[in-house]
Amino acid sequence: MKKPSLGDRNTFGILPVLLGCWWAAAGIAAGPAAEPPTDDAGPAAVVEALENGLIAAMRAGKAMDFTARSAFLRPLVERTLDIPRMGRFIFAANWRTFDEAAQQDFIAAFSRLSVANYAKHFDQYKGERFEAVAVEQPDEARARVRHRLIKGSGEAVAFDYLLLNSGGVWRIVNIITDGVSDLALKRSQYAMLYNEGGLEAVIAEIDAQSRKFADG
């Protein structure tokens, strides 16, 4: 058997660890409801909609339980992240070999995981705020929105959002936290699972992770 790398043992990569560090301990009051972006929103507006929703979830704190926070965030996640596209990027050549049903299975599972991840980790507020740095749009189809998260302590973490314009609608396809690409983490993790057990193994692992977040 192949000697496992540490990627195997760490099922969720660096991003959630980083996110978890700064948000897991924060406790906030309930805020306004999550407002999904409109379809004609620019890249920056899409990013801000997600960030505002997350801040709101954090501010709500103990006022929302996991299920309520999930319900609050689900429409936001679905309207700001392009999960089908992320599936394609994560599986690359293999994605095109999946049939429609298999692709939908993955999209649904990955969507559940994203919501559960945010619901689990964005549940306390400690004075964090997002700060816009720059928006780069090299062509009509792609954009990079550079933001920073300023923690209560004043420490800054770089958040780069990669957005793709599909059919006139901007959606986030990757979040790079202090240089670490979420898609890269997912791709390497899922590629290993996929090579050993196929798509079923990947979806089983995703569901297990979602349940773990739900169970607290």
Add this chain to the structure above:
Amino acid sequence: MGEDPAAGGRVRRWLGFVVRRRWPVLIVMLLVTAAAALAARHLGVNTDPESLLSADLPFIADSNRLRAEFPELDRNLLLAVEAPTPEQARAAAERLTAALAADPGHFPAWYWPAGEPWLNRHGLLLLSTARLQAAGDAMSRAQPLLARLAGRPDVPGLYGMLVEAAEKATGIGLELDAVYRALSAVLEHAADDGAAVLSWQGLLDAGVDATASGVYREIILVTPDLDYSRVRPGRAALEALHALRHDLSLDDGAVRLRITGSVALADEELLSALTGARRAGLFALLMVGALLWIALRSPLLAAIALISLICGLALAAGIAVLAVGRINLISLAFVVLYIGLGVNYALHVLLRYRERLAGGEMRAAAIAAAGTLLWRPLLLSALTTAIGFFSFIPTAYAGVGELGLIAGLAMFVALAVSFTLTPALLAVVPVSPRILAAARRRPARRWLDVPLHHRRAVLFMAAAAAVAAWSLAGDIAFDGDPLSVRDPQAESVVTLRALMADGDTAHRNLQVLAPSAAEARRLSDKLAALPGVKRVVSLLSFVPADQDEKLALLDDLRWTVDPELLAGDWTAVPSTAKAQQHAALALAAALQSEADSGPEALRLAAALRANAARLEGPGGAALAERTTELLFSALEPVLHRLAAALAVDRAVTLDEARRVLGAHWVSPAGEWLIQIFPETGGDHQSLAPLVAAVREIAPDVTGMPVIQVAAAEAIGKAFRLAMLLATVSITVVLLVVLRKPVEVLHILVPLGIGGGLTLAFMVLGGMAFNFANVIALPLLLGVAVDNGIHLVLRHREGDLLRGNVLRSATARGIVFGALTTAAGFGNLILSPHAGTASLGLVLALGLLLMVAVTLIVLPASLGPAATAPADGG
């Protein structure tokens, strides 16, 4: 021929004239010799092994066509830069090509295929879809590590990350054992000269494979400037290259440059052949001189023989200039052949002269008598030897035909010298009493009578030996590989063999030319489907298949691995010895703390502790700097190349590929080159079925395996033709001269037995015929037949002690003649040039066997001759 008093009279009168006018004869000979020696200085040497074969052979014509269309494949230098890591090989190749570019005089053109920027940019696109997918996975695995290093690429940062990985399993995305192993290897040798750098390419699995022997190579093809007015046309370029190698510190060590290619092979072959010929020539002269002294028992007579030999050699070389102009590596052996053969005529004259003196004749009369008695056997000898040499002229083996022409003519030169210079010299030196004393000594060697006394037994054993030898002789093999005749120690040969073992050279490839892109595609598809073909490469190969799919994969990767990160500044940040030491010890502790620490982790912990200890010492600051360099110097070039390859978002067109690479794949005349890589790196015999299969599809296929298979056939045919020609013409000459078919048989049968024994010994010794030694047998037939002629004619002459021809001066002449010839030939064995050495071995062995069989069997088959009156029965 019988008795020919008129001719005998002319020879007697000529010798009388030489003795009378000895001084003018000597002066004329001296002047002619000097002129010939001067002319011989202009003798050129042709070292192209293919030119040894007739250019009219169809496979040579195909090869010449390819060489004309793609000169860079023809006369080139193949530079192999070898290093323990791909980054070091690449960096050295970059330095080397910069140096080559700075010396266009010696290196007008060079080509580093892997260094071509266009190819590097399209490196990912040129991978197969599966390989590209795997490379993407690997890049994704490494991305987080790189992201964390990007902030501060320094040694403590790298160690710190590994501490986290080891302790908390945070996942750095790399296989940890591989990282530990690579890091240990670097740290263990960090203080050494020429230490290997940490290969990030290896860790990131960025699509580079080490060779089977574990080294990474960059291959550069150089077209050097060649000066054909010099004996070694490539010498200046090679010397410039050697100097360059020294300046770049690539002589030896971990990163080194090895040189081969046809120009280097030819130059080193020539050097080895010249060294061999010079060394063998010198030793042959010394040994022949010593043997002459023993045979003639007189330094004076030995000196006369040697002077005759040297003059004859100069004259023959002069004639070679007139006859052929340029000699080749095989005809270079002529020098040594002449030393072995040319002295025989003078030796016979001198021995007979001494015999006549001992018989009481005066000097002038003895000279005349010796010459008159010997002119016929010696002329016959020269004729038969020349026939042996000439027998290759009508064959397709042009290279040996040339040697045959030169050496055949040289035999007549040797004969002429024996009847001019030798008698003239005899006429000027005094007759010393020692000569007479030596000649009169007739020891009773009873064993010389054995063949006569036990004729039946001798003949029976000869028949048995003949049957045994010839039943083995059929197994003789032919080795058609030109590499086999070269100096196996030469750098060019050693390097080429190493490259072939790793499949890093096109040396064993087959090549096909196609008149158009469409035809190239049709042929490539058919050729690629053949069993035994590893891959088929043409310009078409550089237009990747499934480009839409691969471009989509590259797009996926651009969203995933963040090329911006890769393209950033990766200059290593220096760190103090103290900081490194602290981080090293922390990592060592972390590695050892885990209960299940594997051997690689423990090895790295030990390496880190040793490194930390040295960092504390006096050279700590320097070591810290060096460690930083070793761990990070390879990082930036690898990542920047990867970023450039990731940026490709446009499909490659054939037009684009042709614009960039066309010069190497499409000739100016529009011929498309198709390279066929065979699966096996075996010898030409194992490739013969593949050659045949390719020929079905492309009849004008060429390449080393084709040439070897065809050359082996052509030379086999040439050998059989030469053998037949030599046998028939020598038989005819013998019949005309001796007029007795039985005597002809007496002479030829022992040669047949000796030849069979030679082949049998070669088979038993595991020797094969090659381009060089295949000439030995027809040549030996011509050389060895002389001995039979001498014995038969002396037998006929009668007047023999106990009726035994073995007790005559003739037999003594034969034995010493054979010994001197074998000594001359045998010195070729010392040549570093393997072909020359094997030729020397076969010639010496064959000659000794043929002469031995002749001396034993011929007297037995002839029976006793008329006895000498003095003998009294």
